Amino acid sequence: MALITVAKQQNVIEEVRDQLKYLFLHRKGNDVHAAIQDVINALYSKDEMKPLIKQKSKQGDVWKFLLTLPPGTGFSEFKKKTPLFADATGGSVVIEKRGKIVSMEVMAEELKKNYPFSLFDPEKYDDMYLPLPLGMSAKGLIVRDLTEYPHFFTGGETNFGKSNELHVFANSILLYRPDTFMIIIDPKSTEFAYLEGRALVVDEMKDVGQLLEKLNEELDKRKKMLKAANCVKIQKYLAKGYEMEFIVLIVDEWADLPEDVQDDLWRLLRMGRFIGIHVIAATQRPSSKTFEKFGDMKAMFYGRLSFVVADVINSRMIIDSDEAAYLPAIKGRAIYKCGLETIEMQTLFLDPEDAVKLYKGKASCKVVNPIAINEPRKMLPPR
Ligand SMILES: Nc1ncnc2c1ncn2[C@@H]1O[C@H](COP(=O)(O)OP(=O)(O)OP(=O)(O)O)[C@@H](O)[C@H]1O
Ligand SMILES: [Mg+2]
Incomplete structure (x- = not known):
């Protein structure tokens, strides 16, 4: 019916x-x-x-x-x-x-089919903890703070721009908020290899369970630190002058995550917002099977972006409404949805080969021991 x-x-x-x-x-x-x-x-x-x-x-x-x-x-x-x-x-x-x-x-002009990453001017967003350039729209470039969501989700048919948007997000954080600790789960192994050493890139699915356990340990540690400082969330803790890094976990293919990690994931999604752990996920279709165990896991992703989809059913799966079904078949064209906001946009384009050049002269972080995320990171001297 x-x-x-x-x-x-x-x-x-x-x-x-x-x-x-x-x-x-x-x-x-x-x-x-x-x-x-x-x-x-x-x-x-x-x-x-x-x-x-x-x-x-x-x-x-x-x-x-x-x-x-x-x-x-x-x-x-x-x-x-x-x-x-x-x-x-x-x-x-x-x-x-x-x-x-x-x-x-x-x-009055139609959105173009390509807007370069260089249109993002990070200096305009000094007041944001983790600014993400979402895409160009009728209202200009839309930039939002990841910490406000607190988790972000993107979906859509294959080859229409999910991974490109993850490159845009990952690099805008690593370039302009280099104190952030970033972990990227990259089942394709090749997509994010160029960020190894700047982020912790996990491409073996067998390591994901251990990674999420470690993240949960970190969560518990941070909870104690906040409590001791009498702060309800990381923003208050930072405002008092204490130090704590934001942690961003990017998952390129959510559907590929092992089933036995769901409990740990759920806990991170639920509690992460207060202690500075934010998740950005991509998958073609966020069906109930993808979010198997917990029906309301999807609700934790308040910021959503849908690229081209086959029909309204798929559009609803991603953004809970029909708009993405009417998108023109243009790579990078997407509907952004967050609460009452629904905006059509063309995401910025960033070729990973160009991304690596942007780090020239910038200090970058070195992950000493993958998975052991509590270990202090060593800063590399500027190149
Ligand atoms: N914002 C954009 N502007 C212009 N071209 C884009 C944009 N986003 C993606 N593309 C083009 O589309 C191609 C496919 O994009 P991408 O690999 O991000 O798709 P995907 O949704 O991750 O696909 P899959 O589901 O197979 O992983 C890119 O190689 C690029 O050429
Ligand atoms: Mg992809």
Whole structure:
């Protein structure tokens, strides 16, 4: 029954989408406002149900519209129409709710297919503990602090950009927050080998159990340290002038993790946020099988990013909503979801061969003994 409803909804969106596609491109004068009004008129036949455009402004390439929704026209239903507004304006669109007002931002130019990693300027984000450049959107480059999530998850069909995004995340942390202790579980063995020595790269699945046990020991140790200092979380501990490194665990293929590590993982996910352990995971489909033992493990990943997926079912598995099913088949194109925020973006591109060059002249950390993560790390002199 649910499947039929989903298929029907998808058909309706596809039909309206066909009618509206390229509307804007054929419109004289490229009038974004008129294109949006056309979509509203096409979607809402009754005047009393129509969202009203109250205000419009333009800053640089970005148009901003403020709308009100009449009673009976729900925000989440309106937001689901984002791809239609994007098609009609020939651009990319972000719809958000600010109190009773709905804001719609339209970047009149379509997102490009490639934005380099160099667009990320870390100096702008000095106030963040672990800034992650998520991707370019109609609102510009979206950067968020990993510690706020506290864990981040990315999914999508093979070959559309999950690992690239992990390279972007890993390098932005290692380059600009070099005090972070990073562990990368890399079942493909080749993907992250270039970061060995800067991060602890674990490519043998048999070592994962021991690694997670060690991380849990570290968790217990840190809990005691925080308690002794009368601090409820690492941020308070740091604010008092004590030192504690953030630990970031990156898992490139979550589905490949051994089954017997689930208890340790669950504990890390649940308690990690208070003591500075953050997990970034990627997998094609986060089905219930992938998160086998604990149904609500997925809920611990508050920040989510879905690349292209086959259908709405897969989109829902990753971001709990349909938007990723309507993404164009472009590598690096994704839907970011966190709470009420849903943003289409093009992730930054970073070729690992270029990444290694960025460390020139920077001090880097050396992992002395893999797995024994409590041992102090030695700093290498600048190259
Ligand atoms: N943001 C991006 N911009 C431009 N090209 C990209 C971007 N992200 C990925 N690509 C291209 O797509 C290719 C595949 O990306 P990636 O290896 O990250 O996919 P994946 O989702 O990890 O696939 P798999 O599931 O097979 O591991 C990359 O080699 C790169 O050429
Ligand atoms: Mg990959």
